[in-house]
Amino acid sequence: MADGVVERSRPRDRILETAQDMFHKHGIKGVGVDAITEAAGTNKMTLYRHFESKDDLIIECLRATAAKAAAIWDAFEAEHPGDKLAQLHAWVRKVSEMLTADSRGCDMANAAVELSETDHPARRVIKELKEAQRERLVSLCRDAGVGQAELLADTLSLLLEGARVSMQSVGAEGPSAQFVRMAEGLIASFRAR
Amino acid sequence: MADGVVERSRPRDRILETAQDMFHKHGIKGVGVDAITEAAGTNKMTLYRHFESKDDLIIECLRATAAKAAAIWDAFEAEHPGDKLAQLHAWVRKVSEMLTADSRGCDMANAAVELSETDHPARRVIKELKEAQRERLVSLCRDAGVGQAELLADTLSLLLEGARVSMQSVGAEGPSAQFVRMAEGLIASFRAR
DNA sequence: TCTGGAAGTTACAGACCGGTAACACCCTAG
C-alpha cells in the first residue's frame, strides 16, 4: 500500500494518505512523524512545510477520513435514489462488512480514546464530525418513515460504535458477530410501531 | 486521591492503585512509569522490583480493574438474592450511573485501542476478561428467564460499549444519553416474546 | 542491639519523540 501511495502524487497527498493508514493501524501515539514521512517516500521537513504540527496532521487526517465516509453515504443515495429505507438497509450492510476480524474500528473514536487531554485541538473536530454523522443518520431514519427516528438512530449508533470497539477487545466471534441481526431487528421493530 | 493512596499501605499496592487511576485518566501511552511512581509516593526502582515491566504492570492493572467489576456484580446478588431479573435491572442502573460526562470509558476497551500490536501480552488478558464478563451477563439474562439470552446479553454489551466510547467522542448529551431507555426497552421486548 | 531485607536515592544508558536550521538540488514557468 505504501508503495502505491509513493508513486507520483504530491508529497502532501502522500503524507496525508499514509498518515491516515498508519494512524488507523498503529494508533496516533503509536506512530511518529519520521515513520510516516519515510513510508510516504518523503522527509520530515516536507511534512512540516505542509502541516503546522503533528496535531494539525492528525486533524487533517480525521477530516479526510470523515470525507471518505460521507462519500460512502452519497453512494447510498445514488444507488437507491429517493428510497430512504433501502438506503438505511444499505448502511447496515455496508457498515457490517467493515466489521472484519482485523478491523481497528473508528478512527475518530479511537482518537478520542488516545487523546485524553480534554483541551486537545482534535477533540472539538471529532465532536463536530461525529455530530454531523449522527444528524445524517437521524434524518435518514426520519425520511425512511420511522417513528422515533432519533431514538432509532442513536441506538444504531451505539450498537455500531460498540461493535467496532468490541471487535478490538474480543474479536469477530464476540457480540459484534450479531450486529446485523440486532440492527435489522431494531429497524423492523421501530417500523412496526 | 493520590494523597489518599500515599498514606500507609505497601508500595506495591500504592503503585497498582495509582497506575489504575492514571492509566484510566490519561491512557496507557499517556503516562510514564516515573509519573506513576511519583504520584504513588515511591520511586522507579521499587516499581521494577514488584513488576517485571510496564507491560506487566498494565496487565496487573487490568486484572485488578476486572476484579473490582466482579465485586460490583457480586453486590447485585447480595442486594437481590435469587431475583435475577432485579439484578439485571440493577446492572442497567449501576452501569448507567457510570456514564458521566467526564467518563473515560472501559479500561479494557481503551487498552485494546491503544495497544494495537496484535501480539501485545495484554491483548490475550483483555480477551479473557471480556469473555468472562460476557459469560456472566449471558447467564444473568438466562437465569432471569429471558428467551434468546445470548442475543440480549450481546446487544446490551454492544450498547454499553458503544455508550462508553460515544461519551468520549461526543459527550454525555450524545446518543449515550438514551442508554437506560434503550436497555430497559430491550429487556422488556425480549421478555415479552 | 544486631541484622537482613525492603525501600529510597542518584545517576545513567540507549532509544525515540516532535520540531527546526542550513543548505543543496531539481524542475518547471517565464
Next chain:
DNA sequence: CTAGGGTGTTACCGGTCTGTAACTTCCAGA
C-alpha cells in the same frame, strides 16, 4: 537560459521514555 519555489538531506536541539546499576537508609523481628 535563468530564476525561484518545492523538495530532499543532514545534523541537531531539548525533552521523554523504559529500564538498570550502585549505593544508602530505614525498620521490623530475633
